Amino acid sequence: MDPSEVEFLAEKEIVKIIPNFSLDKVYLIGGDLGPFNPGLPVDVPVWLALNLKQRQKCRIVPPAWMDVEKLEEMRDLERKEEAFTPVPSPYYMELTKLLLNYASDNIPKADEIRTLVKDIWDTRVAKLRLSADSFISQMEAHAKLDNLTLMEINTIRAFLLDSLNCMYKLRSNLQPGSSKGQFTDY
Amino acid sequence: MDTQSYLPVQPGVGMEENFLSLDDILLSHERLPVRTECAFPRLGFLEKSSDAQDIPEGTKMELPLWLSKGLYEKKRRVLSVELPKVYREGWRTVFNADPNVVDLHKMGPYYYGLGSQMLHFDSPENPEIGQTLLQTFIGRFRRTMDSSQNAYNEDTSALVERLDCLEKTLFKSGQSGLNGFQSWEKGQASQLTASSLVLNYRKRKMTDVQP
Numbered sequence: 001m002d003p004s005e006v007e008f009l010a011e012k013e014i015v016k017i018i019p020n021f022s023l024d025k026v027y028l029i030g031g032d033l034g035p036f037n038p039g040l041p042v043d044v045p046v047w048l049a050l051n052l053k054q055r056q057k058c059r060i061v062p063p064a065w066m067d068v069e070k071l072e073e074m075r076d077l078e079r080k081e082e083a084f085t086p087v088p089s090p091y092y093m094e095l096t097k098l099l100l101n102y103a104s105d106n107i108p109k110a111d112e113i114r115t116l117v118k119d120i121w122d123t124r125v126a127k128l129r130l131s132a133d134s135f136i137s138q139m140e141a142h143a144k145l146d147n148l149t150l151m152e153i154n155t156i157r158a159f160l161l162d163s164l165n166c167m168y169k170l171r172s173n174l175q176p177g178s179s180k181g182q183f184t185d186y
Numbered sequence: 187m188d189t190q191s192y193l194p195v196q197p198g199v200g201m202e203e204n205f206l207s208l209d210d211i212l213l214s215h216e217r218l219p220v221r222t223e224c225a226f227p228r229l230g231f232l233e234k235s236s237d238a239q240d241i242p243e244g245t246k247m248e249l250p251l252w253l254s255k256g257l258y259e260k261k262r263r264v265l266s267v268e269l270p271k272v273y274r275e276g277w278r279t280v281f282n283a284d285p286n287v288v289d290l291h292k293m294g295p296y297y298y299g300l301g302s303q304m305l306h307f308d309s310p311e312n313p314e315i316g317q318t319l320l321q322t323f324i325g326r327f328r329r330t331m332d333s334s335q336n337a338y339n340e341d342t343s344a345l346v347e348r349l350d351c352l353e354k355t356l357f358k359s360g361q362s363g364l365n366g367f368q369s370w371e372k373g374q375a376s377q378l379t380a381s382s383l384v385l386n387y388r389k390r391k392m393t394d395v396q397p
Contacts, residue, residue, distance in 0.1 A: 003370030097371060129335065133328045155367045159334065159360040163327060166298075166352060169200035170323055173302050174316040 006151050010094035011047040016061040018042075019052065046095065050102050060103040065089060066096070068109050071116040078123045084147040093121055093151045121152075128152055132160055136167060199352065201302055209351060213296040213303070214252040218270060221246050223263040251303060258307055267307040269315075272297065278318045285325030290350035297350045298323065326353065334360030338368055 023036040034042050041061060044052075052058040065071070065088035078085050089095060096117045104110040128148070135143050197209035204210050226232075226241040233247050241247070249257075249265075257264050271277060272293045281288065290297050301319045305312050333345045334357045342361070346354060369375055 002375070003367050004375045007370065007375075101373070129331060133331065136327050137324050139324070151367075155363045156335075158363050159331065159356060162359050163331075163356055166199050166356070167320070167323060169198070170298065170302070170316075170320045172200050173305055173319065174313065 001154050001157070003151065003154065006091075006154055007094045007098070009150065010091035011045065011050075011098070013046050013089065013091055013095060014043050015046050015049050015063060015095075015099075016041050016043055017049050017052065017058040018061060019058045021057050046098060050098060053103050060099065060106045062099065062107045063089065063095070065092070066099070066107065066113055068112050068116065071113060071120070075116055075120050075123070078120055082127070084124060084127060084145070086147050087149055090149050091151070092117065092149065124148075124152060125155070128156060132156065136163065139167070139171075196355070197299060197352070199298060199302065201305055203299075203303070209296075210299070213299045214250065214255075216251050216294060216296060216300050217248040218251060218254050218304075219246065219268045220249045220254055221266050221268065223266055251300070255303070255306060260308060267304075267309075269304060269309060269311070270294070270300070273301055273304055273311075273315050273318075275311075278314060281318050281322045281325075285322040286329055288322075289348045290326075290353070291348055293350075295351050298352045330356055331360065333357070335364055337361070338364055 018039060018041050019036045020038045021036060022038055025035045026033040030045075033044055033048065036042055049058065049060055053060055065074075071088070074085065074088060096114065099107060100110050100114055107113065131143065131145070195204055195207040197207045197213065198204040203214065222241060222243060222245050225243045228239060229241050230238045233241055233245065254265060254267055258267060277293075294300055298319055301315060304315060309315070330349065330353050333342075337345060342357075346357060349357060366375075
């Protein structure tokens with residue numbers, strides 16, 4: 001899976017905007033998008049919010065978790081805990097990148113937020129690598145990973161699956177007679 | 187965005203080789219020290235050290251893996267294969283002590299592959315060889331993971347040169363995950379760039395015209 005595909009999935013999340021135009025309720029297959037009145041906040045998916053923002057038809061309200069104090073608390077909690085802490089949003093990395101690229105004028109202290117989110121990301125990825133290493137070195141059969149986001153899984157997926165395949169084959173060397181006659185399809 | 191236009195066949199890592207895999211074909215060219223258990227008449231040209239017409243019984247020579255595997259049979263006693271140096275007792279203790287120190291590329295670029303193939307030849311040390319292979323892989327995994335996931339946009343030749351071919355493939359897949367994420371974060375994932383095939387072909391006249 002590409003990072004772009006993960007970003008595409010992230011654009012389905014709901015964010016609040018304040019439009020400056022008026023439009024009646026729109027009925028789409030995925031759901032209804034409520035009537036737009038200038039000055040009144042309305043919930044829309046991120047793809048629509050970004051499109052309207054680029055056409056200068058709305059103002060984006062940052063989500064509740066995109067706040068310097070809250071992110072600092074989350075970062076400190078993440079550093080203290082050994083396991084993965086609950087995330088602000090299952091797509092926090094993508095939403096940060098999209099919103100801060102297109103709507104940084106609507107979000108106060110954008111640079112600090114970017115740094116804090118990067119810190120949280122680095123801590124979580126380091127924990128992920130540590131747990132992958134202990135998974136392989138102790139040759140466990142399964143591992144429980146709560147609170148991981150799709151983007152983090154995506155970056156390590158190819159490497160981890162390939163190395164687990166290699167390890168499986170090297171392990172099957174130890175049991176002679178069980179590996180005869182295996183054919184893969186191409 | 188590095189999906190390839192074709193999917194190369196990967197090497198079979200275990201005791202079975204993949205017939206169509208280039209890595210396995212290159213692996214099977216590795217030479218093994220071998221002792222003949224019966225005479226090979228009129229094949230003296232295979233052994234360069236003596237000029238005899240035949241190869242007498244009990245000669246020690248080197249044969250490639252594909253030939254040794256084909257000729258080896260428990261009952262008929264045509265050949266007996268000795269373990270190469272790297273899989274013997276001495277080197278095995280080195281690997282068990284610290285797998286990270288060893289230069290696996292020098293030890294034969296196909297350490298894991300050849301080791302798995304040696305298990306076909308029913309040597310009494312087979313279980314230990316299998317264990318050593320597995321433990322070496324596990325010991326070196328951490329370093330391969332760290333170096334592949336952290337080296338972005340650098341010259342990686344110093345990191346890769348001590349790796350075996352199997353580990354090199356792992357390194358590459360780790361790098362591709364990292365590069366994909368970094369290029370997405372920089373915003374390059376949504377920019378249209380010319381394909382490297384087209385640029386290499388050098389037939390694009392538009393780029394010559396435009397400044």
